[in-house]
Amino acid sequence: MDVSIIIVGYNSRELLKRCLASIIRETNGISYEIVLVDNASTDETRETIEQEFPTVRTIWNNQNRGYAAANNQGIAIAHGKYVVLLNPDTEVLDGAIQKIVEFADCHPRAGIVGCKLLFPDRTLQRSVKSFPTFTNVLWESTFLYRVFPRSPIFGRYYLSYFDCASELQVDWVSGACMMIRRQVLEKIGNLDEQFYMYAEEMDFCYRAKRAGFEVWYCPSAEVVHFWGGYSAINRRVVTWSLGSQMLYFQKHYTGAMLYLLIFVKYLGVAVRVFAYAIGGVVLINKKLLAKAYYFLYALYRLHTLRWKYHHNFTGRVTPWQPV
Numbered sequence: 322m323d324v325s326i327i328i329v330g331y332n333s334r335e336l337l338k339r340c341l342a343s344i345i346r347e348t349n350g351i352s353y354e355i356v357l358v359d360n361a362s363t364d365e366t367r368e369t370i371e372q373e374f375p376t377v378r379t380i381w382n383n384q385n386r387g388y389a390a391a392n393n394q395g396i397a398i399a400h401g402k403y404v405v406l407l408n409p410d411t412e413v414l415d416g417a418i419q420k421i422v423e424f425a426d427c428h429p430r431a432g433i434v435g436c437k438l439l440f441p442d443r444t445l446q447r448s449v450k451s452f453p454t455f456t457n458v459l460w461e462s463t464f465l466y467r468v469f470p471r472s473p474i475f476g477r478y479y480l481s482y483f484d485c486a487s488e489l490q491v492d493w494v495s496g497a498c499m500m501i502r503r504q505v506l507e508k509i510g511n512l513d514e515q516f517y518m519y520a521e522e523m524d525f526c527y528r529a530k531r532a533g534f535e536v537w538y539c540p541s542a543e544v545v546h547f548w549g550g551y552s553a554i555n556r557r558v559v560t561w562s563l564g565s566q567m568l569y570f571q572k573h574y575t576g577a578m579l580y581l582l583i584f585v586k587y588l589g590v591a592v593r594v595f596a597y598a599i600g601g602v603v604l605i606n607k608k609l610l611a612k613a614y615y616f617l618y619a620l621y622r623l624h625t626l627r628w629k630y631h632h633n634f635t636g637r638v639t640p641w642q643p644v
Contacts, residue, residue, distance in 0.1 A: 322352050322353070322354060322400040322401045322402065323351040323352045323353060323401055323402060323403065323422055324351060324352075324353045324354075324401040324402070324403040324404070324405055324418060324422055324500070325353070325354050325355075325356055325395075325396075325399030325400055325401035325403070325404050325405070326344060326353060326354070326355045326356065326405045326407055326418065327356045327358065327392055327395035327396065327399060327404060327405065327406055327407065328340065328341075328355065328356070328357050328358070328395075328407050328408070328409050329357075329358045329359075329360060329388055329391040329392055329395070329408075329409070330357060330358070330359050330360065330362060330366060330409045331359070331360040331361070331362055331385060332362045332363060332364045332366070333362070333366070333409040333410060334362070334364050334365055334366045334369050336409050336410045336547060337357075337366065337369075337370070337409040338369065338373065339412055340407070340408075340409050340410070340411050340412060340413075341355065341357075341370075341374050341377065343411075343412045343413040343414070344407075344413050344418065346413075347413045347414065347415060347416050347417065347418070348413065348416065348418045348419060349416065349419065350416075350419055351418070351419045351422055353401065353418065354378060354399070354400060354401065355374075355376070355377045355378065356377070356378045356379075356380070356395040356398060356399055357370060357377050357378070357379045357380070357395075358379075358380045358382065358391040358392065358394050358395045359379065359380065359381050359382060360382050360384075360385040360386055360387070360391050361381075361382050361383055361384050361385050367379075367381060378398065380394050380395065380398075382394075387514065387516075387517035387518055388496075388516075388517070388518045388519075388521060389511075389512040389513060389514045389515075389516050389517070389518075389521040390512075390514040390517075392406055392511075392512055392521075393511040393512055393514060396506060396511055396512075397511075401503070402502075402503050403422055403425060403500050403501065403502060403503065404500070404501045404503065404506065405418060405421070405498065405499070405500045405501075406496055406498070406499045406500075406501070406522075407497070407498050407544075408496070408497040408498070408546065410497075410546065410547040410548060411497060411498060411544050411545060411546050411547065412544065412545040412547070413544055414439075414543040414544060414545060415543060417436055417498070417542040417543055417544050418542075420436075420539065420541050420542040421434045421436055421500045421539050421542045422500070424488075424537070424539040424541070424542070425500060425502060428535070428537060430534065430535045431502070431534070431535045431536070431537045432501065432502045432504070432505040432529045432532075432534025432535060432536065433494065433499060433500065433501055433502070433505065433525075433526055433529055433534065433535075433536045433537070434494075434499075434500045434536075434537050434538075434539050434542075435448055435449060435491075435494025435495060435498065435499050435500075435536070435537070435538050435539065436448070436498045436538075436539055436540075436542035436543065436544050437485060437538075437539070437540045437541075437542060437543045437544070438495060438497055438498065438544055438545075438546045439543055439544070439545050439546065440545070440546070440548075441545060441547055443545070445485055446546055446548070447479060447480070447481070447485065448485075448494055448495035448497065448498075448538070448546075449480050449483070449485070449489065449491040449492075449493070449494055449495070449538045450478060450479055450480060450491070450492060450493055450523070451477050451478050451479075451480060451491070451492045451493075452492045452493065452523070452527060453478070453566070453569070453570070453582065455578065455581050455582060455585065456474075456477075457477055457478035458478070458582055458585045458586060458589070459585050460474075460475045460476075460477070460478060461478045461479070461589060462585050462586065462588050462589025462592060463588075463589070463592060464592065464596070466478060466479055466481060470482065485538070485540060486540055487540065488537065488538065488539060488540065489537070489538045490535055490536065490537055490538075491536055491537070491538050492526065492527075492530070492536065493522060493523045493526035493527065493536060494522070494526065494536060494538060495522065495546075496521065496522030497544070497546045497548070498542075498544045498546075499522055501525075501529075502534070504534075505529050505532070505534055508532050508534075509525075509528045509529055509532050512524075512525055513525070513572075514634075515568060515630060515631065515634055516565050516568060516569075517561065517565070518561045518565065519561050519562045519565040519566075520562075520565035520566055520568065520569045521565070523569060524569055524572065524573075527573065554612065554615060555615060556614070556615040556618040556619065558615075559615045559616055559618070559619045560618065560619040560622045560623075563586065563590065563619050563623060564619075564622070564623065564626075564628045566586060567583065567586065567623065567628045568628055568629075568630045570582045570583060570586075571628075571629070571630035572630045572632070587620070587623070590616050590619060590620045590623070591620065593612070593613070593616040594613050594616045594617045594620065595613075596613075597609045597610070597612040597613035597616065598610065598613035601613060
C-alpha cells in the first residue's frame with residue numbers, strides 16, 4: 322500500500338462527500354486506502370458513507386475524541402508506507418495525492434510534506450509557518466507582520482514574504498493536508514493527544530525535525546480547503562487555538578522564555594480585543610465587534626481555566642478539553 326489517507330470527520334456529511342469523491346476521482350497510479358474516523362457525528366454521515374462509499378474503512382466513535390486522538394486511531398489501522406492526514410473540508414485537485422508521494426520518493430530525508438492550500442475561489446491560503454520564537458510571537462501579537470508582510474523579519478512567523486510558488490523546506494505545514502512518512506511515526510510516535518484541537522501539527526513537525534527529518538512544502542500538489550479564514554472564527558475556535566498554543570509553549574519551553582512567550586501571547590489577545598472593538602465601533606462593523614468579543618472571552622478562559630501540559634501523560638487521564 323503506497324498511502325493511507327486518514328480523514329477525521331464531525332457533522333460534515335456534505336463536505337465529506339465532496340472530499341471523498343475528489344480523492345477517488347483524482348488519485349490514480351498509486352495504491353491507496355481511505356480511513357474515515359468519525360467523532361460521534363449526529364447528522365447522517367454514517368448512513369451516507371456506508372451507502373455511497375462502501376470501500377472506505379471506518380471507525381465510528383461514540384464520543385468526540387478530538388482531532389489528534391481520532392487521527393491516531395486511523396494511523397493505528399493504516400497500512401500505507403505514507404500516511405496523509407486530510408481534513409474533511411478539502412477537495413483534492415489534479416492528482417495532488419500522488420504528487421506529494423512522488424515528491425517524498427524523490428526526497429528521502431523528507432519526513433513530512435505539505436501541499437499548496439487554496440481557498441474556494443482558488444486564491445492562495447497560506448499553509449507554512451515558522452516555529453514560535455519570542456520575536457516571531459511578538460511581531461504576530463502586535464500586528465507588525467501585517468504592516469510589513471514582505472519583511473523577512475516581521476513576516477517570519479507566517480512566511481508572508483514567501484510566494485508559495487516554489488518548493489521550500491520549512492518548520493511546519495498545515496494539518497489540513499499533511500503527508501507523513503511511516504518511518505517518522507515509527508521513530509517519534511503519533512500525534513500528541515493532549516492537543517485536543519490545533520497546534521498538534523506544529524508539535525508533530527517540531528518533534529520530527531528534532532529527530533532528524535525534514536519538513537517540505539510541495540506547491541505542485543494543490544488542495545482546496547473550504548476554511549472560512551478570519552470570517553469563520555468563533556469564541557470556541559479562538560479559545561482552543563490560543564489554549565493549544567499555551568500547551569505547546571509549556572511542552573517545549575522552560576524558564577524565562579516560557580513566561581515571555583505566554584506574556585506576549587496574552588499581549589496579542591489584548592491588542593486584538595481593543596483593535597477589533599475600536600474598528601467595529603468606528604466602522605459600525607458587527608463582525609469586528611464579534612471578534613473583539615471572541616478574543617475577550619478567550620482572554621477570560623485563558624486566565625480562569627487550567628491549560629496545563631502534562632509531561633508524564635500516559636493516556637489514562639483525559640486531557641482538559643475546553644467547551
